[in-house]
Amino acid sequence: MTEDPTRPPRAPRAATAGGPGLFVTFEGGDGAGKTTQAALLEAWLRENGREVVRTREPGGTEVGVLVRDIVLHHRGDIAPRAEALLYAADRAHHIETVVRPAISRGDVVIQDRYLDSSVAYQGAGRVLDADDIRDLSLWATGGLLPDLTVLLDLDPAAARSRLDADEKPFDRLEAEKGEFHTRVRDGFLALAAAEPERFIVLDARQPVPELADRVREAVASRLS
Numbered sequence: 001m002t003e004d005p006t007r008p009p010r011a012p013r014a015a016t017a018g019g020p021g022l023f024v025t026f027e028g029g030d031g032a033g034k035t036t037q038a039a040l041l042e043a044w045l046r047e048n049g050r051e052v053v054r055t056r057e058p059g060g061t062e063v064g065v066l067v068r069d070i071v072l073h074h075r076g077d078i079a080p081r082a083e084a085l086l087y088a089a090d091r092a093h094h095i096e097t098v099v100r101p102a103i104s105r106g107d108v109v110i111q112d113r114y115l116d117s118s119v120a121y122q123g124a125g126r127v128l129d130a131d132d133i134r135d136l137s138l139w140a141t142g143g144l145l146p147d148l149t150v151l152l153d154l155d156p157a158a159a160r161s162r163l164d165a166d167e168k169p170f171d172r173l174e175a176e177k178g179e180f181h182t183r184v185r186d187g188f189l190a191l192a193a194a195e196p197e198r199f200i201v202l203d204a205r206q207p208v209p210e211l212a213d214r215v216r217e218a219v220a221s222r223l224s
């Protein structure tokens with residue numbers, strides 16, 4: 001039997017119940033469309049009979065929601081090292097209590113943002129060293145890296161007009177100046193270039209269905 005090339009690939013089922021699952025993260029600047037793509041990937045995996053845990057950082061646990069409120073909505077400065085530790089604390093609790101258990105059950109974890117966001121955002125402040133930030137996250141999570149990281153790459157000016165159209169109030173990071181967001185973007189692209197096996201980089205200006213196809217292909221190849 002031949003596959004219809006116009007149909008999206010089927011998601012292979014887990015080989016054994018309770019076998020290792022898959023850890024997929026979405027990264028990119030604010031307004032790049034991560035949430036839309038994560039939702040489409042979740043729907044496709046569920047249609048194909050996979051168990052899915054969809055989650056995010058910061059704020060994927062009860063403790064994380066409290067940390068998220070501090071890092072995103074606290075008025076006034078937070079010392080850069082303190083900010084990095086807050087994201088790492090959220091991450092440590094989230095990975096231990098939500099993500100690792102799901103992966104060991106054989107689920108697919110789809111996560112909005114992970115350690116690459118810390119390196120790109122906290123590193124973009126120019127105060128902290130990118131390797132230190134990465135090492136901190138690896139310590140916090142016992143060294144867990146995603147099987148696949150989808151980077152939705154978008155020029156910060158285009159992202160800003162999407163965010164403006166949303167008419168939501170900006171959080172602390174969204175309110176940063178344009179050059180900060182350019183450094184964040186460059187940071188993400190450098191991370192992707194350093195780990196080409198883990199990352200796929202997609203141009204976030206592409207239509208939503210086309211992006212979703214690319215994401216499915218990448219996930220399907222890692223599940224088979």
Ligand code: TYD
Pocket residue numbers: 030031056057058072087112113114115117118119121122171173174
């Ligand atoms: P996000 O949840 O994507 O925001 P929203 O729900 O408003 O779309 O991310 C919140 C912000 O947190 C985002 O600007 C990036 C920032 N962030 C860091 O600076 N470091 C980190 O480690 C993480 C996970 C996020």
